[in-house]
Amino acid sequence: MPQLHDLPATEMVAGYRRRELSPVDVTQAVLRHIERWEPHLQALFLLRPERALAQARASEARWLRGEPLGPIDGVPVTLKDNIATAGDPTPLGTAAVDLVPAAADAPPAARVRDSGGVVVAKTTMPDYGMLSSGLSSYHALARNPWDLTKTPGGSSAGAGAAAAAGYGPLHVGTDIGGSLRLPAGWCGIFTLKPSLGRIPIDPPYTGRAAGPMTRSVADAALLMQVLSGADPRDSMSLPWQDIAWHDSDRGVGRLRGLRIGLLLEAGCGLAVLPEVRSAIEHAARLFERAGATVLPMQPFMTQGMLDGMDHFWRMRSHVDLKALPPERRALVLPYIRRWADSAATLGGEAMFKAASQFHATRVATVAACRAFDYVLSPVSPVPAFPAELPSPTNDPLRPLEHIGFTVPFNMSEQPAASVHCGFTRDGLPIGLQIAGQRFDDLGVLQVARAFELLREPMPAWPQPPAGSREHVD
Structure with a gap:
């Protein structure tokens, strides 16, 4: 039998309903497990056990009255640093930000609280979310529980590590170019980057989405019940829609008759390593x-598209950093400063051409996917890299060479998931990306669940290093 901290959210809720489990006992178990792991992973900040236990006691009282607030009442949850929580600072992963208490919960945080979720902690991220690693000038260096010498990915770094390590079942991250899917793929967990606007977020930004990070599709579907819907603070939020998130398990039969595209080359950036390609091809054979009918796809991204988006984001960061007082600016990671400063000489024409690549990427992605129900690809061309590096290339002038498979679906607003599909010879997880047509979030969950049923059984989740100790109050 799994230990309490390892239980899926769906089983926790069922146990609460039957009065066989207590939110207090579950939260205590999660906190004890975190205490063993956290000195090694450094995935969290604002870990406040007393507040978590107070929420758990309130949840327990509600369940005893038969009055849960929502689908995740009493379930431990973490929220990413950049998802504001009322009264708490939002450092955005950087030492350069003034630590001003947030005036209100951002939409994902508000929905978790309104549904009774037990917010255990916030999770770490790199400076401004502009790295696919756990390297930060504010937070301690986050590490991957499968191999502590490797990164968990980013920018939802702490969330990916926390989910894989068993810091409770539900975690909320964000994604603008792969920041949910990359850590999910490198940590062996599941995530859904939903259609743009499916989960409201504040502040909104082109391509930016919040999403669930969990160990299973079923838990992600449960969290989608809570997170999805409209909010006036998000100018891009979709109207409320009655989506049967509980119907995410249609079995393997869901795949029969589907037309699936298989994308094995991004068309830009780093080459796909043979071990990664082999794992994706094996997954395609299972489909x-x-x-399902699986057909090869030609790459539709170009290096010009990737470079254009990169240059635009450099200029955005250059403008933001230039507005900081010199003493604050000096606190930003040198890698980020060099990346941003490289845009200083770009003129208006160059920036217009760079900005145009966002729409060009959108058009190319939609056109390439039109002939298919779903598209399979690697999440990343490479597995997790050394934890101390800011990016796989370790080159601030080539920082985004690993996001060629993920970023197009941010720009096209299509849902895209990462589901574990294998390991490298060194025991590092490999992620399969499953992308669907815009608004078909439930379909992506159903197809991902079918793949969970088809793939080889997952090995045991990683455990804290031997000798890790817990303190029991």
């Missing part, structure tokens, strides 16, 4: 055996 074929289940009755």
Whole structure:
């Protein structure tokens, strides 16, 4: 039997309903497990056990009255640093930000609280979310529980590590170019980057989405019940829609008759390593055996598209950093400063051409996917890299060479998931990306769940290093 901290959210809720489990006992178990792991992973900040236990006691009282607030009442949850929580600072992963208490919960945080989720902690991220690693000038260096010498990915770094390590079942991250899917792929967990606007977020930004990070599709679907819907603070939020998130498990039969595209080259950036390619091809064969038609796709991204988006984001960061007082600016990671400063000489024409690549990427992605129900690809061309590095290339002038598979679906607003599909010879997880047509978030969950049923059984989740100690109050 799994220990309390390892239980899926769906089982926790069922146990609360039957009065066989207590939110207090579950939260205590999660906190004890965190205490063993956290000195090694450094995935959290604002870990406040007393507040978490107070929420758990309130939840327990509600369940005893038969009056839960929502689908995740009493379930431990973490929220990413950049998802504001009322009264708490939002450092955005950087030492350069003034630590001003947030005036209100951002929409994902408000929905978790309104549904009774037990907010255990916030999770760490790199400076301004502009790295696919856990390197930060404010937070301690986050590490991957499968291999502590490797990064968990980013920018939802702490969330990916926390989910894989068993810091409770539900975690909320964000994604603007792969920041949910990259850590999910490198940590062996599941995530859904939903259609743009499906989960409201504040502040909104082109391509930016919040999403669930969990160990299973079922838990992600449960969290989608809570997070999805409209909010006036998000100018891009979608109207409320009655989506049957509880119907995410249609079985392997869901794949029969589907037309699936198989994208094995991004068309830009780093080459796909043979081990990664092999794992994705194996996954595609499982889809074929289940009755889907899998057809090869030609790359639709170009290096010009990737470079244009990179240059635009450099200029955005350059402008932001230039507005900081010199003493604050000096606190930003040198890698980020060099990346941003490289845009200083770009003129208006160059920036117009760079900005145009966002729309060009959108058009190319939609056109390439039109012939398919779903698209399979690697999440990343490479597995997790050394934890101390800011990016796989360790080159601030080539920082985004690993996001060629993920970023197009941010720009096209299509839902895209990462689901574990294998390991490298060194034991590092490999993620399969499953992308669907815009607004087909539930379909992506159903197809991902079918793949969970087809793939080889997952090994045991990683455990804290031997000798890790817990303190029991």
